[in-house]
Amino acid sequence: MGKSSKDKRDVYYRLAKEEGWRARSAFKLLQIDEEFNIFKGVSKAVDLCAAPGSWSQVLSKKLRETGSDVKIVAVDLQAMAPLPGVIQIQGDITKISTAEEIIQHFHGENADLVVCDGAPDVTGLHDIDEYIQAQLLLAALNITTHVLKQGGIFVAKIFRGRDISLLYSQLRILFPRVTVSKPRSSRNSSIEAFVVCQDYSPPEGFKPSMTNPLLDNTSCDWSTLTGVNRYIVPFLACGDLSAYDADMTYPLPVDEGGKYECKNPVQSPIAPPYEEAISLAQKFPGPIVKTNPDTEKKEDVKNSE
Numbered sequence: 001m002g003k004s005s006k007d008k009r010d011v012y013y014r015l016a017k018e019e020g021w022r023a024r025s026a027f028k029l030l031q032i033d034e035e036f037n038i039f040k041g042v043s044k045a046v047d048l049c050a051a052p053g054s055w056s057q058v059l060s061k062k063l064r065e066t067g068s069d070v071k072i073v074a075v076d077l078q079a080m081a082p083l084p085g086v087i088q089i090q091g092d093i094t095k096i097s098t099a100e101e102i103i104q105h106f107h108g109e110n111a112d113l114v115v116c117d118g119a120p121d122v123t124g125l126h127d128i129d130e131y132i133q134a135q136l137l138l139a140a141l142n143i144t145t146h147v148l149k150q151g152g153i154f155v156a157k158i159f160r161g162r163d164i165s166l167l168y169s170q171l172r173i174l175f176p177r178v179t180v181s182k183p184r185s186s187r188n189s190s191i192e193a194f195v196v197c198q199d200y201s202p203p204e205g206f207k208p209s210m211t212n213p214l215l216d217n218t219s220c221d222w223s224t225l226t227g228v229n230r231y232i233v234p235f236l237a238c239g240d241l242s243a244y245d246a247d248m249t250y251p252l253p254v255d256e257g258g259k260y261e262c263k264n265p266v267q268s269p270i271a272p273p274y275e276e277a278i279s280l281a282q283k284f285p286g287p288i289v290k291t292n293p294d295t296e297k298k299e300d301v302k303n304s305e
């Protein structure tokens with residue numbers, strides 16, 4: 001019998017079907033664990049952007065194999081079929097309400113691990129896709145600061161674009177060990193990779209805050225933030241006090257004859273779009289009437305310029 005088109009699919013797709021994973025992504029998390037041992041000692045985890053649920057399946061299997069008192073909270077915009085031991089929330093991780101719902105499930109306890117495989121619908125415009133991906137990651141990071149225990153691990157999908165170093169620096173403020181990992185099951189043709197952030201250690205005095213403007217885009221009262229949570233950048237006015245004030249008007253510097261010499265710009269425009277109008281206005285001081293080809297009405301070109 002000849003091969004069906006499905007047989008020709010990627011090997012991880014076929015393996016996922018054979019082994020019962022909901023998506024081939026399961027292998028990405030499994031391979032990250034092979035390298036970083038992220039499930040060691042983990043009993044409480046959050047899976048952000050979880051649908052259709054292969055990472056939650058991996059978490060459910062791995063955590064329940066080794067530990068008791070397991071808690072897994074999975075969140076996605078999409079609904080997903082139930083999984084043993086997994087609490088599901090359908091919501092947007094950039095919304096404060098979703099973040100609060102996740103936090104509530106921990107009843108003041110902390111998670112050992114937060115994973116996020118979130119991906120926006122790609123537009124094909126790389127800069128925009130990378131930007132939105134980074135915003136999603138920052139929303140995930142904000143939730144993480146509320147639930148992750150000191151020393152915990154955060155794993156998240158990133159797009160390795162031009163400006164990714166900024167994101168690495170932001171992550172390094174909270175995690176001393178940040179590694180970028182590309183599992184074998186992630187296609188080389190994709191700019192996707194995963195940051196593995198270990199040993200959560202926020203700066204002393206850091207208070208997680210829901211006033212982050214990335215969430216919900218609501219305005220917040222920055223003055224309530226104190227200490228390391230708010231850096232006030234020094235503001236310095238410069239220039240001598242006797243220099244001209246840009247917001248004042250000054251009399252023209254007239255000469256002894258009471259005249260002011262108006263100077264042309266040092267660099268005149270090469271071909272300004274209004275050049276023709278100026279030369280016409282100079283030639284014909286009165287109104288310049290032309291017929292508008294769209295309306296066939298006569299219009300005063302000079303006044304409409």
Ligand code: SAM
Pocket residue numbers: 022023025026048049050051052053054055056075076077078091092093094117118119120121136
């Ligand atoms: N890790 C999943 C698995 O193994 O089955 C696959 C995740 S899939 C690549 C990306 C998911 O991100 C989609 O299900 C999408 O709905 C979700 N997503 C994108 N933006 C989101 C947001 N703002 N809030 C919650 N989920 C989001």
